Amino acid sequence: MKLFTKRRQTVPEPSPEELAQQLAYRTEQVHFYLHALRVFGYFIKEFSFDLLEIGADRFQKQIDQLITSLTAEKPVRSLKRVLEQGKARILEYVQQEKAYFQEREAEFKHIIELLTTGIASLTEENKVFHARLYQRSSQLEKITYLNDIRKIKEELRQEIMEIKRCIRQKQSQDAQRMEALSRQMESLKIDFEQAKKASLTDGLTGVYNxxxxxxxxxxxxxxxxxxxxxxxxxxxxxxxxxxxxxxxxxxxxxxxxxxxxxxxxxxxxxxxxxxxxxxxxxxxxxxxxxxxxxxxxxxxxxxxxxxxxxxxxxxxxxxxxxxxxxxxxxxxxxxxxxxxxxxxxxxxxxxxxxxxxxxxxxxxxxxxx
CATH class of the missing domain: 3.30.70.270 (Reverse transcriptase/Diguanylate cyclase domain)
Known part of the structure; x- marks a missing residue:
């Protein structure tokens, strides 16, 4: 007779009720994970910009296909392969999006630099132009104070008036040019909005199409x-x-x-x-x-x-x-x-x-x- 023999402890088998509870819990977990997967798929599409140049519409369809495949009843090995392919496609698109915005950023910086340089140059030219004209007019105006040259004095006065008239005319032209440009930009904006609205509106009734x-x-x-x-x-x-x-x-x-x-x-x-x-x-x-x-x-x-x-x-x-x-x-x-x-x-x-x-x-x- 062995005095120190270990007894084998038997684990009681779960009852049918416990098995049913475990199954219900696992089923609830599965439904939650599937719902979470759809949620993340939706957010991935929402975070992607609608850029046709890098195939945003195709990417969103691929996300839909990925979610459909991952929520289907397939072997785990097949699901892993689908997941790896999906991860690769998402990372590829993220890199494309980053590259696109970096290129656009560089373009915008270049445009801003050109505009800034052009405006500064134009402003400086105008300042110089106005300064010279006013300086000239001031000098000419001093000559008119000489009483012994009445004829020259009258001609100089007329010249001064003409110079000032040219200045006012240029200022008026600049203002008109800026106003016309502003109207043109506003018109382009309105045309764009109208075209966008027309593409989604029923022409007869005015409601959406x-x-x-x-x-x-x-x-x-x-x-x-x-x-x-x-x-x-x-x-x-x-x-x-x-x-x-x-x-x-x-x-x-x-x-x-x-x-x-x-x-x-x-x-x-x-x-x-x-x-x-x-x-x-x-x-x-x-x-x-x-x-x-x-x-x-x-x-x-x-x-x-x-x-x-x-x-x-x-x-x-x-x-x-x-x-x-x-x-x-x-x-x-x-x-x-x-x-x-x-x-x-x-x-x-x-x-x-x-x-x-x-x-x-x-x-x-x-x-x-």
């Missing part, structure tokens, strides 16, 4: 996935718009579109976003708005439009009134939504409103599951 809507939606969905702040989307379509065009003509149809936008603007906030989605269909995005609030606002718009009567032609002998209605679908962003999934649900709600008789608002929650 489809391109602006796509950009805003993509950015808002990405921001919401990070901040968890929800927003609602309203899609509205004019009922029987083809009949309006066929009956009254496209000119009246255009006026109907403009009138619709004016009615909607009376109900939306400054931070809300309205765009012409296509044809007679419009989209309204309401940031930080619940589905209930959006539905209430949509119903007010729908009711107001249906109750309004418009004069077709005020100059016609017989006054003819026109009214129209809209159908609306309302959806709300949910965690995990993409742009396509949110638009798809909202569009189905709009279609349901059309099928149910038009002139009504349907929420995504009313859709059959």
């Amino acid at each position: 489809r391109a602006a809507f796509d950009q805003y939606m993509a950015k808002l969905v990405e921001q919401s996935s990070i901040s968890r702040r929800s927003f609602t989307l309203i899609l509205l379509d004019i009922d029987d718009f083809k009949r309006i065009n066929d009956t009254y003509g496209h000119r009246v149809g255009d006026r109907v579109l403009i009138a619709l936008v004016q009615q909607c603007r009376a109900f939306i906030r400054k931070d809300d976003f309205m765009a012409r989605y296509g044809g007679e269909e419009f989209a309204i995005i309401l940031p930080d708005t619940s589905l209930r609030t959006a539905l209430r606002k949509a119903r007010k718009i729908c009711k107001t439009i249906a109750a309004t009567r418009y004069t077709v032609d005020e100059l016609a002998e017989e006054i003819q009134k026109l009214s129209f209605t809209v159908s609306m679908g309302v959806g709300i962003w949910r965690d995990g939504d993409t742009v396509a999934s949110l638009i798809d649900r909202t569009d189905k709600a709009l279609y349901q409103a059309k099928r149910a008789g038009k002139n009504r608002v349907v929420s995504e929650r009313e859709l059959p599951s």
Whole structure:
């Protein structure tokens, strides 16, 4: 019999409840890390400048592809390879961005030096010019005090007046030149702003166009996935718009579109976003708005439009009134939504409103599951 034999301590196996708790904890950790990965991907894109010269758009797409690959169910070895490739691409882009700004900095320094030298030279030349003229005029003016040369005195006075007139003329020309340059710069600034606005605005109604809507939606969905702040989307379509065009003509149809936008603007906030989605269909995005609030606002718009009567032609002998209605679908962003999934649900709600008789608002929650 062995007196000092060590007993082997057996570790008790975890119970099913403990295993379930551990699994839930690990699952929660995985979801958190995946969310953190998407957050960092978003911030990397936000920190990169929109510089087409160094392929910023391509870099942002590569970041999206990197996040998609890293969040996919793949073997660890494959994920490590994807990560290394992603790190190399990010570092490469950072170096490109640094080099780009260093080159631009050098260019701006050179331009500033040229401008500074030119302005200093011009200022000095003007000073010298004015000083010489005034010095000359002073000397000439002293001669006019000689009473024995009256004829020369008169001529000298006229010469002095002419010199001073030239000085005033040059000063006036300089001022006009600077004012014209200032106006030209302001005009270029206005032209740039107008061109930028025109590229994102619907020419007829004045609201944003489809391109602006796509950009805003993509950015808002990405921001919401990070901040968890929800927003609602309203899609509205004019009922029987083809009949309006066929009956009254496209000119009246255009006026109907403009009138619709004016009615909607009376109900939306400054931070809300309205765009012409296509044809007679419009989209309204309401940031930080619940589905209930959006539905209430949509119903007010729908009711107001249906109750309004418009004069077709005020100059016609017989006054003819026109009214129209809209159908609306309302959806709300949910965690995990993409742009396509949110638009798809909202569009189905709009279609349901059309099928149910038009002139009504349907929420995504009313859709059959």
